[in-house]
Amino acid sequence: MILFGLAVVCMRSPVSSAMCLVVSFLGLAALFFTLDAFFIGIIQVLVYAGAVMVLFLFIIMLLDLKTAPPRKLNILAWSGGGLVLIGFVALLMKVVLGDPGLAIPKPALATDNLNDVKLIGLTLFTDFNLPFQIIGVLLLVATVGVVVLSRRELK
Protein backbone atom coordinates (compact mmCIF):
# COMPACT_ATOMS: atom_id res chain seq x y z
CA MET A 1 0.00 0.00 0.00
CA ILE A 2 2.75 2.43 0.98
CA LEU A 3 4.79 1.37 -2.05
CA PHE A 4 1.96 2.21 -4.42
CA GLY A 5 1.23 5.39 -2.47
CA LEU A 6 4.80 6.47 -3.20
CA ALA A 7 4.37 5.50 -6.83
CA VAL A 8 1.34 7.85 -7.08
CA VAL A 9 3.60 10.77 -6.29
CA CYS A 10 6.63 9.61 -8.27
CA MET A 11 5.02 8.45 -11.54
CA ARG A 12 5.36 10.92 -14.40
CA SER A 13 2.22 9.91 -16.27
CA PRO A 14 -1.06 10.91 -14.57
CA VAL A 15 -2.79 7.70 -15.70
CA SER A 16 -0.18 5.46 -14.05
CA SER A 17 -0.44 7.59 -10.93
CA ALA A 18 -4.19 7.09 -10.85
CA MET A 19 -3.84 3.32 -11.33
CA CYS A 20 -1.32 3.14 -8.48
CA LEU A 21 -3.81 5.03 -6.32
CA VAL A 22 -6.39 2.30 -7.04
CA VAL A 23 -4.00 -0.38 -5.76
CA SER A 24 -3.22 1.74 -2.73
CA PHE A 25 -6.95 2.03 -1.98
CA LEU A 26 -7.33 -1.74 -2.31
CA GLY A 27 -4.55 -2.16 0.26
CA LEU A 28 -6.36 0.19 2.61
CA ALA A 29 -9.57 -1.82 2.11
CA ALA A 30 -7.68 -5.01 2.97
CA LEU A 31 -6.49 -3.31 6.16
CA PHE A 32 -10.11 -2.62 7.11
CA PHE A 33 -11.02 -6.28 6.42
CA THR A 34 -8.31 -7.52 8.79
CA LEU A 35 -9.83 -5.25 11.46
CA ASP A 36 -13.24 -6.96 10.91
CA ALA A 37 -14.67 -3.70 9.52
CA PHE A 38 -16.16 -5.37 6.45
CA PHE A 39 -18.66 -2.68 5.58
CA ILE A 40 -16.06 0.12 5.56
CA GLY A 41 -13.74 -2.12 3.55
CA ILE A 42 -16.37 -2.75 0.89
CA ILE A 43 -17.35 0.93 0.80
CA GLN A 44 -13.68 1.77 0.39
CA VAL A 45 -13.51 -0.43 -2.72
CA LEU A 46 -16.86 0.66 -4.15
CA VAL A 47 -16.64 4.38 -3.54
CA TYR A 48 -12.94 5.15 -3.69
CA ALA A 49 -11.44 2.48 -5.92
CA GLY A 50 -14.59 2.45 -8.04
CA ALA A 51 -16.42 5.73 -8.32
CA VAL A 52 -13.83 8.30 -7.27
CA MET A 53 -11.09 6.79 -9.39
CA VAL A 54 -13.30 6.59 -12.49
CA LEU A 55 -13.99 10.28 -11.96
CA PHE A 56 -10.26 10.96 -11.68
CA LEU A 57 -9.59 9.10 -14.91
CA PHE A 58 -12.38 10.99 -16.66
CA ILE A 59 -10.88 14.30 -15.55
CA ILE A 60 -7.43 13.25 -16.70
CA MET A 61 -8.82 12.30 -20.11
CA LEU A 62 -10.95 15.45 -20.38
CA LEU A 63 -8.03 17.70 -19.57
CA ASP A 64 -5.80 15.65 -21.88
CA LEU A 65 -2.88 15.70 -19.47
CA LYS A 66 0.50 14.72 -20.89
CA THR A 67 3.32 12.99 -19.09
CA ALA A 68 5.11 15.58 -17.01
CA PRO A 69 8.62 16.35 -18.26
CA PRO A 70 11.43 15.43 -15.84
CA ARG A 71 12.24 18.38 -13.66
CA LYS A 72 15.59 19.56 -12.41
CA LEU A 73 16.22 18.53 -8.83
CA ASN A 74 16.20 21.41 -6.40
CA ILE A 75 18.71 20.08 -3.85
CA LEU A 76 17.80 22.56 -1.12
CA ALA A 77 14.07 21.93 -1.36
CA TRP A 78 14.56 18.17 -1.46
CA SER A 79 16.91 18.05 1.50
CA GLY A 80 14.68 20.39 3.50
CA GLY A 81 11.58 18.36 2.71
CA GLY A 82 13.50 15.14 3.35
CA LEU A 83 14.60 16.33 6.78
CA VAL A 84 11.03 17.18 7.77
CA LEU A 85 9.85 13.80 6.44
CA ILE A 86 12.57 11.84 8.25
CA GLY A 87 11.95 13.76 11.45
CA PHE A 88 8.20 13.11 11.25
CA VAL A 89 8.60 9.40 10.50
CA ALA A 90 11.18 9.04 13.29
CA LEU A 91 8.85 10.72 15.75
CA LEU A 92 5.94 8.57 14.58
CA MET A 93 8.00 5.37 14.95
CA LYS A 94 9.15 6.41 18.42
CA VAL A 95 5.59 7.01 19.54
CA VAL A 96 4.22 3.85 17.92
CA LEU A 97 6.95 1.54 19.18
CA GLY A 98 6.92 3.05 22.67
CA ASP A 99 3.17 2.66 23.04
CA PRO A 100 2.12 -0.15 25.39
CA GLY A 101 -1.16 -0.50 23.53
CA LEU A 102 0.73 -2.31 20.78
CA ALA A 103 1.20 -5.40 22.96
CA ILE A 104 -2.50 -5.79 23.77
CA PRO A 105 -4.01 -8.49 21.52
CA LYS A 106 -7.04 -7.55 19.45
CA PRO A 107 -10.23 -8.71 21.19
CA ALA A 108 -12.48 -11.04 19.23
CA LEU A 109 -15.86 -9.78 18.09
CA ALA A 110 -18.75 -10.60 20.42
CA THR A 111 -20.80 -12.20 17.64
CA ASP A 112 -19.73 -13.48 14.27
CA ASN A 113 -22.48 -11.89 12.25
CA LEU A 114 -22.50 -8.26 13.27
CA ASN A 115 -24.88 -6.13 11.24
CA ASP A 116 -22.41 -3.43 10.16
CA VAL A 117 -24.73 -1.52 7.85
CA LYS A 118 -27.55 -1.25 10.35
CA LEU A 119 -25.21 -0.19 13.17
CA ILE A 120 -23.50 2.48 11.08
CA GLY A 121 -26.84 3.79 9.85
CA LEU A 122 -28.22 3.95 13.38
CA THR A 123 -25.16 5.75 14.72
CA LEU A 124 -25.11 8.17 11.83
CA PHE A 125 -28.75 9.15 12.03
CA THR A 126 -29.24 9.20 15.79
CA ASP A 127 -26.11 10.03 17.80
CA PHE A 128 -24.24 11.81 15.03
CA ASN A 129 -27.19 13.47 13.38
CA LEU A 130 -26.00 17.04 13.89
CA PRO A 131 -22.55 16.60 12.27
CA PHE A 132 -24.28 14.64 9.49
CA GLN A 133 -26.59 17.57 8.74
CA ILE A 134 -23.65 20.00 8.80
CA ILE A 135 -21.98 17.85 6.14
CA GLY A 136 -25.13 18.39 4.05
CA VAL A 137 -24.57 22.16 4.16
CA LEU A 138 -20.89 21.58 3.38
CA LEU A 139 -21.80 19.67 0.22
CA LEU A 140 -24.17 22.46 -0.84
CA VAL A 141 -21.38 25.03 -0.46
CA ALA A 142 -18.95 22.81 -2.34
CA THR A 143 -21.44 22.33 -5.20
CA VAL A 144 -22.13 26.04 -5.54
CA GLY A 145 -18.39 26.68 -5.37
CA VAL A 146 -17.60 24.22 -8.15
CA VAL A 147 -20.23 25.78 -10.42
CA VAL A 148 -19.01 29.29 -9.72
CA LEU A 149 -15.35 28.46 -10.20
CA SER A 150 -15.60 26.21 -13.24
CA ARG A 151 -18.36 27.54 -15.52
CA ARG A 152 -17.03 29.21 -18.59
CA GLU A 153 -19.47 32.10 -18.35
CA LEU A 154 -21.67 32.83 -15.37
CA LYS A 155 -25.24 33.87 -16.00
Add this chain to the structure above:
Amino acid sequence: MNPLLLEVIVVVLGIVLLMLEAFVSKSDKTFLAWIGIGGLFAVLVASFFTVPVPADAPYAAFYTTDALAMFFKRFSLLATILVLVMGIDYAPTVEKFVPGASKGAGVGEFLSLPVLTCAGLMWMVSAVDFIAIFVSLELVTISFYVLVAYMRRSATCLEAGTKYLILGALSTGFIVFGITWIFGVTGQTNLAAIATVLPQLPASASAALLFGLGLVLISLGFKIAVFPFQFWVPDVYQGAPTPITAFLSVGSKAAGFVVLVRVLTPFLQDETIGAKVAGVLAVITGATLLFGNLAALPQKNFKRLMSYSSIAHAGYLLMAVTSIGVAVAEPAISFYLAAYLAMTFLAFLVMALVASAVGGDDLSNFNGLARRSPWLAGAMLVAMLSLAGIPFTVGFLGKLYIFEVALSAQHYWLVGIGALTVACGFYYYLQIVRAMYWMPAAENAAAVPVSMTSRITMAALAIAIFVFGIYPQPILSMLG
Protein backbone atom coordinates in the same frame (compact mmCIF):
# COMPACT_ATOMS: atom_id res chain seq x y z
CA MET B 1 -36.04 29.53 21.47
CA ASN B 2 -33.63 26.72 20.86
CA PRO B 3 -30.18 28.16 19.99
CA LEU B 4 -29.72 25.54 17.26
CA LEU B 5 -32.49 27.37 15.40
CA LEU B 6 -30.13 30.32 14.91
CA GLU B 7 -27.87 28.30 12.63
CA VAL B 8 -30.84 26.70 10.89
CA ILE B 9 -32.25 30.17 10.10
CA VAL B 10 -28.86 31.30 8.80
CA VAL B 11 -28.57 28.25 6.53
CA VAL B 12 -32.13 28.75 5.26
CA LEU B 13 -31.32 32.42 4.64
CA GLY B 14 -28.26 31.36 2.61
CA ILE B 15 -30.35 28.96 0.52
CA VAL B 16 -33.06 31.60 -0.01
CA LEU B 17 -30.40 34.03 -1.23
CA LEU B 18 -29.07 31.43 -3.67
CA MET B 19 -32.61 30.79 -4.91
CA LEU B 20 -33.33 34.49 -5.35
CA GLU B 21 -30.04 34.80 -7.22
CA ALA B 22 -31.13 32.06 -9.57
CA PHE B 23 -34.73 33.05 -10.20
CA VAL B 24 -34.97 36.83 -9.89
CA SER B 25 -33.97 38.45 -13.17
CA LYS B 26 -32.57 41.69 -11.89
CA SER B 27 -29.14 42.83 -13.05
CA ASP B 28 -28.30 44.67 -9.83
CA LYS B 29 -27.59 41.89 -7.38
CA THR B 30 -26.79 44.05 -4.36
CA PHE B 31 -30.37 43.67 -3.09
CA LEU B 32 -29.29 40.16 -2.04
CA ALA B 33 -26.75 41.71 0.32
CA TRP B 34 -29.47 43.85 1.89
CA ILE B 35 -31.69 40.81 2.45
CA GLY B 36 -28.68 39.01 3.89
CA ILE B 37 -27.81 41.91 6.20
CA GLY B 38 -31.44 42.19 7.34
CA GLY B 39 -31.74 38.45 7.97
CA LEU B 40 -28.46 38.19 9.85
CA PHE B 41 -29.39 41.22 11.92
CA ALA B 42 -32.68 39.56 12.85
CA VAL B 43 -30.77 36.42 13.90
CA LEU B 44 -28.41 38.63 15.92
CA VAL B 45 -31.36 40.08 17.80
CA ALA B 46 -32.92 36.62 18.20
CA SER B 47 -29.69 35.31 19.75
CA PHE B 48 -30.50 37.31 22.89
CA PHE B 49 -33.72 35.35 23.37
CA THR B 50 -32.40 31.80 23.42
CA VAL B 51 -32.51 29.24 26.17
CA PRO B 52 -29.59 26.87 26.89
CA VAL B 53 -29.80 23.47 25.15
CA PRO B 54 -31.29 20.75 27.38
CA ALA B 55 -28.60 18.42 28.69
CA ASP B 56 -30.46 15.30 27.50
CA ALA B 57 -30.86 16.50 23.91
CA PRO B 58 -29.26 14.09 21.41
CA TYR B 59 -26.99 16.83 20.07
CA ALA B 60 -25.87 18.11 23.50
CA ALA B 61 -22.67 16.06 23.25
CA PHE B 62 -21.63 18.04 20.16
CA TYR B 63 -23.05 21.44 20.78
CA THR B 64 -22.77 23.85 23.66
CA THR B 65 -24.26 27.26 24.29
CA ASP B 66 -22.08 28.57 27.08
CA ALA B 67 -21.22 32.28 27.34
CA LEU B 68 -18.19 31.83 25.05
CA ALA B 69 -20.26 30.16 22.31
CA MET B 70 -23.05 32.72 22.44
CA PHE B 71 -20.60 35.63 22.39
CA PHE B 72 -18.83 34.29 19.33
CA LYS B 73 -22.10 33.43 17.57
CA ARG B 74 -22.97 37.14 17.76
CA PHE B 75 -19.39 37.94 16.77
CA SER B 76 -19.66 35.76 13.62
CA LEU B 77 -23.01 37.31 12.71
CA LEU B 78 -21.60 40.83 13.08
CA ALA B 79 -18.50 39.95 11.06
CA THR B 80 -20.65 38.52 8.24
CA ILE B 81 -22.88 41.61 8.23
CA LEU B 82 -19.77 43.77 7.85
CA VAL B 83 -18.49 41.53 5.04
CA LEU B 84 -21.79 41.96 3.19
CA VAL B 85 -21.62 45.74 3.70
CA MET B 86 -18.14 45.72 2.18
CA GLY B 87 -19.41 43.37 -0.53
CA ILE B 88 -21.97 45.94 -1.75
CA ASP B 89 -19.25 48.43 -2.59
CA TYR B 90 -16.98 45.70 -3.87
CA ALA B 91 -19.53 44.20 -6.30
CA PRO B 92 -18.27 46.10 -9.40
CA THR B 93 -14.74 44.73 -8.85
CA VAL B 94 -16.06 41.19 -8.55
CA GLU B 95 -18.06 41.67 -11.73
CA LYS B 96 -14.95 42.84 -13.57
CA PHE B 97 -12.90 39.78 -12.67
CA VAL B 98 -15.58 37.10 -13.13
CA PRO B 99 -16.35 35.89 -16.65
CA GLY B 100 -20.04 36.64 -17.05
CA ALA B 101 -22.52 36.44 -19.90
CA SER B 102 -24.72 39.22 -18.52
CA LYS B 103 -24.45 42.16 -16.21
CA GLY B 104 -24.17 41.33 -12.52
CA ALA B 105 -23.14 37.72 -13.16
CA GLY B 106 -21.39 36.02 -10.26
CA VAL B 107 -22.13 38.78 -7.76
CA GLY B 108 -25.10 36.94 -6.26
CA GLU B 109 -23.08 33.90 -5.18
CA PHE B 110 -20.34 36.18 -3.88
CA LEU B 111 -22.88 37.78 -1.57
CA SER B 112 -24.71 34.60 -0.49
CA LEU B 113 -21.79 32.25 0.24
CA PRO B 114 -20.57 34.30 3.26
CA VAL B 115 -23.98 33.66 4.87
CA LEU B 116 -23.37 29.89 4.70
CA THR B 117 -19.83 30.44 5.98
CA CYS B 118 -21.38 32.29 8.90
CA ALA B 119 -23.46 29.21 9.78
CA GLY B 120 -20.23 27.19 9.76
CA LEU B 121 -18.53 29.70 12.06
CA MET B 122 -21.50 29.60 14.44
CA TRP B 123 -21.38 25.80 14.60
CA MET B 124 -17.63 25.90 15.03
CA VAL B 125 -17.71 28.12 18.12
CA SER B 126 -20.32 25.82 19.68
CA ALA B 127 -18.54 22.56 18.88
CA VAL B 128 -17.37 20.57 21.90
CA ASP B 129 -16.68 17.30 20.14
CA PHE B 130 -13.87 16.52 17.72
CA ILE B 131 -16.34 15.26 15.10
CA ALA B 132 -18.41 18.45 15.27
CA ILE B 133 -15.23 20.55 15.29
CA PHE B 134 -14.01 18.76 12.20
CA VAL B 135 -17.19 19.04 10.10
CA SER B 136 -17.85 22.69 10.98
CA LEU B 137 -14.20 23.57 10.41
CA GLU B 138 -14.41 21.96 6.98
CA LEU B 139 -17.62 23.82 6.14
CA VAL B 140 -15.85 27.10 6.92
CA THR B 141 -12.63 26.16 5.14
CA ILE B 142 -14.29 24.88 1.96
CA SER B 143 -16.43 27.97 1.61
CA PHE B 144 -13.27 30.04 2.03
CA TYR B 145 -11.52 28.05 -0.73
CA VAL B 146 -14.28 29.20 -3.06
CA LEU B 147 -14.41 32.78 -1.86
CA VAL B 148 -10.63 33.33 -1.89
CA ALA B 149 -10.30 32.16 -5.50
CA TYR B 150 -13.55 33.86 -6.53
CA MET B 151 -12.25 36.45 -9.01
CA ARG B 152 -10.75 33.96 -11.39
CA ARG B 153 -9.73 36.42 -14.08
CA SER B 154 -7.24 37.89 -11.64
CA ALA B 155 -3.96 35.94 -11.51
CA THR B 156 -3.09 36.94 -7.94
CA CYS B 157 -6.54 35.84 -6.80
CA LEU B 158 -6.13 32.41 -8.41
CA GLU B 159 -2.65 32.09 -6.92
CA ALA B 160 -4.05 32.90 -3.50
CA GLY B 161 -6.84 30.34 -3.97
CA THR B 162 -4.44 27.58 -5.02
CA LYS B 163 -2.07 28.24 -2.13
CA TYR B 164 -4.91 28.31 0.35
CA LEU B 165 -6.43 25.12 -1.07
CA ILE B 166 -3.21 23.08 -0.99
CA LEU B 167 -2.09 24.17 2.47
CA GLY B 168 -5.65 23.96 3.79
CA ALA B 169 -6.04 20.40 2.56
CA LEU B 170 -2.71 19.47 4.14
CA SER B 171 -3.75 20.95 7.47
CA THR B 172 -7.05 19.04 7.29
CA GLY B 173 -5.02 15.86 6.95
CA PHE B 174 -3.07 16.77 10.06
CA ILE B 175 -6.14 17.45 12.18
CA VAL B 176 -7.79 14.15 11.22
CA PHE B 177 -4.61 12.22 11.96
CA GLY B 178 -4.27 14.02 15.29
CA ILE B 179 -7.88 13.34 16.25
CA THR B 180 -7.46 9.61 15.56
CA TRP B 181 -4.42 9.50 17.87
CA ILE B 182 -6.25 11.30 20.66
CA PHE B 183 -9.27 9.03 20.14
CA GLY B 184 -6.99 6.00 20.16
CA VAL B 185 -5.53 6.94 23.54
CA THR B 186 -8.63 8.24 25.30
CA GLY B 187 -11.40 6.36 23.48
CA GLN B 188 -13.43 9.61 23.34
CA THR B 189 -14.08 12.37 20.87
CA ASN B 190 -16.07 14.55 23.25
CA LEU B 191 -13.84 17.15 24.93
CA ALA B 192 -15.63 16.96 28.29
CA ALA B 193 -15.29 13.16 28.25
CA ILE B 194 -11.61 13.50 27.35
CA ALA B 195 -11.14 15.81 30.33
CA THR B 196 -12.54 13.17 32.69
CA VAL B 197 -10.51 10.34 31.10
CA LEU B 198 -7.18 12.21 31.09
CA PRO B 199 -6.24 11.88 34.80
CA GLN B 200 -6.88 8.10 34.70
CA LEU B 201 -4.51 7.43 31.82
CA PRO B 202 -1.22 5.63 32.50
CA ALA B 203 1.93 7.74 32.17
CA SER B 204 3.10 5.63 29.22
CA ALA B 205 0.18 6.92 27.14
CA SER B 206 1.30 10.54 27.28
CA ALA B 207 3.71 10.22 24.31
CA ALA B 208 0.92 9.17 21.96
CA LEU B 209 -1.38 11.80 23.43
CA LEU B 210 1.15 14.58 22.94
CA PHE B 211 1.81 13.38 19.39
CA GLY B 212 -1.90 13.57 18.56
CA LEU B 213 -2.28 16.93 20.22
CA GLY B 214 0.77 18.19 18.33
CA LEU B 215 -0.85 17.26 15.01
CA VAL B 216 -4.09 19.00 15.97
CA LEU B 217 -2.06 22.03 17.03
CA ILE B 218 -0.32 22.14 13.63
CA SER B 219 -3.67 22.23 11.88
CA LEU B 220 -5.22 24.85 14.15
CA GLY B 221 -1.97 26.83 13.97
CA PHE B 222 -2.52 26.99 10.24
CA LYS B 223 -6.07 28.28 10.71
CA ILE B 224 -5.11 31.02 13.16
CA ALA B 225 -1.85 31.76 11.29
CA VAL B 226 0.87 31.44 13.91
CA PHE B 227 4.58 30.87 13.31
CA PRO B 228 5.77 28.51 11.75
CA PHE B 229 2.47 27.83 9.92
CA GLN B 230 2.03 31.34 8.56
CA PHE B 231 3.63 31.06 5.11
CA TRP B 232 0.32 31.22 3.27
CA VAL B 233 -0.95 34.36 4.99
CA PRO B 234 0.67 37.27 3.06
CA ASP B 235 -0.01 35.84 -0.41
CA VAL B 236 -3.56 34.74 0.35
CA TYR B 237 -4.47 38.00 2.08
CA GLN B 238 -3.06 40.00 -0.80
CA GLY B 239 -4.71 37.97 -3.54
CA ALA B 240 -8.16 37.40 -2.05
CA PRO B 241 -11.02 39.88 -2.66
CA THR B 242 -10.77 42.55 0.08
CA PRO B 243 -14.03 41.70 1.93
CA ILE B 244 -12.93 38.07 2.03
CA THR B 245 -9.49 39.05 3.33
CA ALA B 246 -11.20 40.87 6.19
CA PHE B 247 -13.53 37.90 6.78
CA LEU B 248 -10.60 35.48 6.74
CA SER B 249 -8.56 37.56 9.12
CA VAL B 250 -11.41 38.12 11.60
CA GLY B 251 -14.04 35.36 11.30
CA SER B 252 -11.84 32.40 10.53
CA LYS B 253 -9.23 33.46 13.08
CA ALA B 254 -11.71 34.07 15.89
CA ALA B 255 -13.48 30.73 15.38
CA GLY B 256 -10.07 29.04 15.18
CA PHE B 257 -9.12 30.55 18.53
CA VAL B 258 -12.38 29.42 20.15
CA VAL B 259 -11.72 25.86 18.95
CA LEU B 260 -8.11 26.11 20.13
CA VAL B 261 -9.24 27.25 23.58
CA ARG B 262 -11.80 24.43 23.81
CA VAL B 263 -9.38 21.74 22.60
CA LEU B 264 -6.43 22.85 24.71
CA THR B 265 -8.27 23.55 27.99
CA PRO B 266 -8.50 19.89 29.16
CA PHE B 267 -4.88 19.27 28.21
CA LEU B 268 -3.49 22.46 29.75
CA GLN B 269 -5.34 21.75 32.98
CA ASP B 270 -4.00 18.20 33.14
CA GLU B 271 -1.28 17.76 35.75
CA THR B 272 1.04 15.42 33.85
CA ILE B 273 1.18 17.01 30.39
CA GLY B 274 -0.17 20.52 31.04
CA ALA B 275 3.24 22.08 31.63
CA LYS B 276 4.68 20.51 28.47
CA VAL B 277 1.84 21.78 26.29
CA ALA B 278 2.13 25.26 27.81
CA GLY B 279 5.89 25.20 27.14
CA VAL B 280 5.40 24.43 23.44
CA LEU B 281 2.72 27.12 23.19
CA ALA B 282 4.98 29.68 24.87
CA VAL B 283 7.74 29.06 22.31
CA ILE B 284 5.26 29.37 19.41
CA THR B 285 3.88 32.57 20.97
CA GLY B 286 7.30 34.19 21.26
CA ALA B 287 8.26 33.24 17.70
CA THR B 288 4.92 34.45 16.31
CA LEU B 289 5.18 37.81 18.06
CA LEU B 290 8.70 38.40 16.81
CA PHE B 291 8.07 37.17 13.28
CA GLY B 292 4.76 38.98 12.73
CA ASN B 293 5.99 42.32 14.01
CA LEU B 294 9.47 42.26 12.49
CA ALA B 295 8.32 41.05 9.06
CA ALA B 296 5.67 43.79 8.97
CA LEU B 297 8.31 46.55 9.23
CA PRO B 298 9.50 46.69 5.58
CA GLN B 299 6.08 46.09 3.95
CA LYS B 300 4.99 48.50 1.22
CA ASN B 301 1.62 46.95 0.40
CA PHE B 302 -1.33 47.58 2.69
CA LYS B 303 -2.81 44.07 2.53
CA ARG B 304 0.57 42.43 3.16
CA LEU B 305 1.12 44.77 6.09
CA MET B 306 -2.27 43.80 7.51
CA SER B 307 -1.46 40.11 7.02
CA TYR B 308 1.72 40.37 9.08
CA SER B 309 -0.15 42.45 11.59
CA SER B 310 -2.74 39.68 11.80
CA ILE B 311 0.05 37.19 12.54
CA ALA B 312 1.28 39.53 15.27
CA HIS B 313 -2.20 39.77 16.79
CA ALA B 314 -2.46 35.97 16.77
CA GLY B 315 0.73 36.05 18.85
CA TYR B 316 -0.82 38.29 21.50
CA LEU B 317 -3.92 36.10 21.62
CA LEU B 318 -1.81 32.97 21.93
CA MET B 319 -0.09 34.57 24.92
CA ALA B 320 -3.41 34.37 26.76
CA VAL B 321 -4.10 30.82 25.48
CA THR B 322 -0.75 29.73 26.95
CA SER B 323 -1.96 30.89 30.36
CA ILE B 324 -5.23 28.89 30.35
CA GLY B 325 -3.93 26.20 32.72
CA VAL B 326 -3.20 28.66 35.52
CA ALA B 327 -5.33 31.75 34.90
CA VAL B 328 -8.79 32.66 33.60
CA ALA B 329 -8.04 33.66 30.01
CA GLU B 330 -11.28 33.34 28.04
CA PRO B 331 -12.63 36.87 28.76
CA ALA B 332 -9.31 38.45 27.75
CA ILE B 333 -9.19 36.44 24.51
CA SER B 334 -12.82 37.22 23.67
CA PHE B 335 -12.39 40.92 24.39
CA TYR B 336 -9.23 41.11 22.30
CA LEU B 337 -10.98 39.42 19.37
CA ALA B 338 -13.96 41.79 19.65
CA ALA B 339 -11.56 44.73 19.55
CA TYR B 340 -9.74 43.12 16.64
CA LEU B 341 -13.03 42.81 14.74
CA ALA B 342 -13.79 46.53 15.04
CA MET B 343 -10.36 47.83 14.11
CA THR B 344 -9.61 45.34 11.33
CA PHE B 345 -12.93 45.87 9.58
CA LEU B 346 -12.56 49.65 9.88
CA ALA B 347 -9.08 49.49 8.32
CA PHE B 348 -10.22 47.19 5.50
CA LEU B 349 -13.33 49.28 4.79
CA VAL B 350 -11.21 52.39 4.26
CA MET B 351 -8.63 50.44 2.32
CA ALA B 352 -11.21 48.90 -0.03
CA LEU B 353 -12.60 52.35 -0.84
CA VAL B 354 -9.19 53.90 -1.42
CA ALA B 355 -7.98 50.95 -3.46
CA SER B 356 -11.02 50.95 -5.76
CA ALA B 357 -10.78 54.72 -6.24
CA VAL B 358 -7.03 54.84 -6.88
CA GLY B 359 -6.63 51.39 -8.38
CA GLY B 360 -4.15 49.63 -6.12
CA ASP B 361 -3.48 48.70 -2.51
CA ASP B 362 0.08 49.92 -2.11
CA LEU B 363 0.88 52.18 0.81
CA SER B 364 1.83 54.98 -1.58
CA ASN B 365 -1.82 55.17 -2.63
CA PHE B 366 -2.61 56.56 0.80
CA ASN B 367 -0.29 59.54 0.26
CA GLY B 368 -2.01 62.79 1.14
CA LEU B 369 -5.36 61.10 1.83
CA ALA B 370 -5.97 63.54 4.71
CA ARG B 371 -6.16 66.44 2.30
CA ARG B 372 -8.33 64.62 -0.26
CA SER B 373 -10.77 62.87 2.07
CA PRO B 374 -10.22 64.01 5.66
CA TRP B 375 -13.00 61.84 7.12
CA LEU B 376 -11.70 58.69 5.50
CA ALA B 377 -8.19 59.46 6.73
CA GLY B 378 -9.63 60.10 10.17
CA ALA B 379 -11.32 56.68 10.20
CA MET B 380 -8.08 55.01 9.15
CA LEU B 381 -6.23 56.96 11.84
CA VAL B 382 -8.61 55.60 14.49
CA ALA B 383 -8.15 52.02 13.22
CA MET B 384 -4.35 52.34 13.17
CA LEU B 385 -4.17 53.92 16.62
CA SER B 386 -6.28 51.10 17.99
CA LEU B 387 -4.28 48.38 16.19
CA ALA B 388 -1.08 49.90 17.58
CA GLY B 389 -2.61 50.00 21.07
CA ILE B 390 -2.84 53.69 22.00
CA PRO B 391 -4.71 54.34 25.30
CA PHE B 392 -8.46 55.15 25.15
CA THR B 393 -8.96 52.70 22.28
CA VAL B 394 -10.20 49.08 22.47
CA GLY B 395 -6.86 47.89 21.10
CA PHE B 396 -5.11 49.23 24.18
CA LEU B 397 -7.54 47.64 26.64
CA GLY B 398 -7.36 44.33 24.76
CA LYS B 399 -3.58 44.20 25.04
CA LEU B 400 -3.78 45.31 28.67
CA TYR B 401 -6.08 42.38 29.58
CA ILE B 402 -3.86 39.94 27.69
CA PHE B 403 -0.71 41.13 29.45
CA GLU B 404 -2.53 41.01 32.77
CA VAL B 405 -3.47 37.35 32.21
CA ALA B 406 0.07 36.47 31.09
CA LEU B 407 1.55 38.21 34.15
CA SER B 408 -0.77 36.38 36.52
CA ALA B 409 0.38 33.13 34.87
CA GLN B 410 3.99 34.30 35.39
CA HIS B 411 5.00 34.30 31.73
CA TYR B 412 7.32 37.24 32.34
CA TRP B 413 9.56 36.78 29.32
CA LEU B 414 6.54 36.52 27.01
CA VAL B 415 5.23 39.80 28.36
CA GLY B 416 8.70 41.24 27.77
CA ILE B 417 8.65 40.18 24.11
CA GLY B 418 5.08 41.45 23.85
CA ALA B 419 6.02 44.91 25.15
CA LEU B 420 8.96 45.10 22.75
CA THR B 421 6.88 44.07 19.74
CA VAL B 422 4.13 46.55 20.61
CA ALA B 423 6.77 49.24 20.17
CA CYS B 424 7.59 47.69 16.79
CA GLY B 425 3.90 47.89 15.91
CA PHE B 426 3.85 51.64 16.49
CA TYR B 427 6.37 52.05 13.69
CA TYR B 428 4.55 50.19 10.95
CA TYR B 429 1.01 51.27 11.84
CA LEU B 430 2.04 54.90 12.07
CA GLN B 431 3.77 54.55 8.70
CA ILE B 432 0.29 54.56 7.17
CA VAL B 433 -0.68 57.58 9.25
CA ARG B 434 2.48 59.32 8.03
CA ALA B 435 1.58 58.58 4.42
CA MET B 436 -1.93 59.96 4.91
CA TYR B 437 -1.04 63.14 6.77
CA TRP B 438 2.49 64.14 5.79
CA MET B 439 3.18 62.81 2.31
CA PRO B 440 2.15 64.89 -0.71
CA ALA B 441 -0.66 63.42 -2.82
CA ALA B 442 -0.24 62.42 -6.44
CA GLU B 443 -0.94 65.16 -9.00
CA ASN B 444 -4.23 63.84 -10.33
CA ALA B 445 -5.64 62.60 -7.03
CA ALA B 446 -9.26 63.42 -6.29
CA ALA B 447 -11.47 62.84 -3.27
CA VAL B 448 -12.47 59.20 -2.73
CA PRO B 449 -16.21 58.64 -3.23
CA VAL B 450 -17.85 57.00 -0.20
CA SER B 451 -21.33 55.46 -0.21
CA MET B 452 -23.78 56.21 2.57
CA THR B 453 -23.68 52.61 3.88
CA SER B 454 -19.92 52.68 4.22
CA ARG B 455 -20.09 56.08 5.89
CA ILE B 456 -22.51 54.86 8.57
CA THR B 457 -20.62 51.59 9.11
CA MET B 458 -17.26 53.32 9.45
CA ALA B 459 -18.65 55.91 11.84
CA ALA B 460 -20.24 53.16 13.96
CA LEU B 461 -16.98 51.17 14.10
CA ALA B 462 -14.87 54.24 14.93
CA ILE B 463 -17.26 55.26 17.71
CA ALA B 464 -17.29 51.67 19.04
CA ILE B 465 -13.47 51.70 19.17
CA PHE B 466 -13.47 54.74 21.45
CA VAL B 467 -16.58 53.95 23.49
CA PHE B 468 -15.52 50.41 24.37
CA GLY B 469 -11.95 51.64 24.85
CA ILE B 470 -13.14 53.85 27.69
CA TYR B 471 -16.18 51.91 28.91
CA PRO B 472 -15.66 48.17 28.18
CA GLN B 473 -18.24 46.93 30.73
CA PRO B 474 -20.99 46.00 28.18
CA ILE B 475 -18.66 43.56 26.40
CA LEU B 476 -17.23 42.21 29.63
CA SER B 477 -20.68 41.59 31.11
CA MET B 478 -21.67 39.64 27.98
CA LEU B 479 -18.72 37.34 28.64
CA GLY B 480 -20.12 36.57 32.07
